[in-house]
Amino acid sequence: MNDHYLKKLDRVTAILTQLQSRPLVRAQDLAKKFEVSIRTIYRDIKTLENAGIPIVGEAGSGYSLMDGYKLPPVMFTKEEVLSFITAEKLMQNFSDQSLGIHHQNAMEKLRSVLRHSDKNLIQSIEKKVDIFNYPPVSGEHIKNVIPIIMESIAEKRQLTIEYRTVDEKISTRTVEVVGVFFEFNYWYFMAFCTLRNDFRQFRIDRIRQIMKTQNPFLQEYGQINDYRSKPNGNKTRVRLMVDKKIVGHLVNSKKYYGIIEEILHEEGIEMIFETDWIEEGFPRWLITFADYAKVLEPDSLRSKIRELAERILNRL
Known part of the structure; x- marks a missing residue:
């Protein structure tokens, strides 16, 4: 088998993985990801269809797997298995505690579908990798705070928070969260604050209470970096x-x-x-x-x- 067909096989397999992991995949995005023409992607989709994969959609709109169609577990390469170790160490050191627990549970499920040789590979090397980090000591901690924030983003529901400012004042805010980010050993979220009628950045460890409301967002938001880079009148x-x-x-x-x-x-x-x-x-x-x-x-x-x-x- 020559290099051309090996590359095509790898690409078609990767496209199938994309279809498994996303509700809708556009040909333009696949072409950009794999650095090929859109016409090549169309041919790859046709190859999958000819192999019996039930793909819904058409050129120009997007593709997805037929609802309810299941594929056997994906096999991982050795390099991908080794990358899981680094990802797990990063989550242990840099994630919110509750988020880390969810990731640990997900990793256990992932380990369960690995081949025996891959499980042995992880076991033999995971003690050889560590990340030395000295996070600041936080004050009061609320369980599941980051998952609650992420749920509010996904559901487009407002949050009510009790927040401690840098000068130790306590205020109650209703916010619409744009996104979450980690910087300089702290987790933050960017949100539209209805009290200030402007975008504000909040440090997550300063949240004393948090509650997801049933109130929908009042507006649509873009990506988090669009708002972090915007100057405001207070600068x-x-x-x-x-x-x-x-x-x-x-x-x-x-x-x-x-x-x-x-x-x-x-x-x-x-x-x-x-x-x-x-x-x-x-x-x-x-x-x-x-x-x-x-x-x-x-x-x-x-x-x-x-x-x-x-x-x-x-x-x-």
Whole structure:
């Protein structure tokens, strides 16, 4: 069997897996995924149909398996089996506790359909892989909080939350969740807040109570990154001149604090930010490398840094 037919066999098998895992699959998406023409995808679909696979749909709309049709368990490659180990370790270290339990249950089901040799492979290597992570200690924890949030997204139902802000104030919010994300050791969700009539970012470990309501979303939402990247009227423009030798250590954190532009100068790197956390978070981050940075604007940030430095000195 030549390479052409081997590639086609692999692609057709992968298309069948896509049909098993999704309610509707478009030819355009398959063509992009496998880097072939749409006409090639049409031929592959025809190959599956000729093999007796009951595919519903047509060119131009999308394809799916006939409702109720079942296929035997998928066989995994050795590389795929090994990837499960890494995924399991990541979930153990970086997921919400309740989400991790659900993933662990799913992994047990997955292990049950593996071949005997693959089970032995996992058992022999899983103790050889670890992820060293030092997550921050959270306060009160609510069971199933992330699954509840995800259910509200899927069902397009509003949530009511009791939320503790960074200054320890408690407020009750009704929100419509756009999406969930993990960043800098914390889980967050982006949502439209009906109290503020605007989009807000909430840290999940600060939720004290959560309840899914029967109220539907008042509007449709896109992808989470569409809203995380949108500036709002509360952002403050900050300009810093930063020593070149320290910039490399700010690669990840500068994105978190709203970097929008960097300009190379002879005396350093001018870093321009738009930040929501000018009152507290940004000054505390800046003071960690303040001996290598100069505040160009705003003047209020210079005052905050001085006040923060004085408070630190008074505690020494």
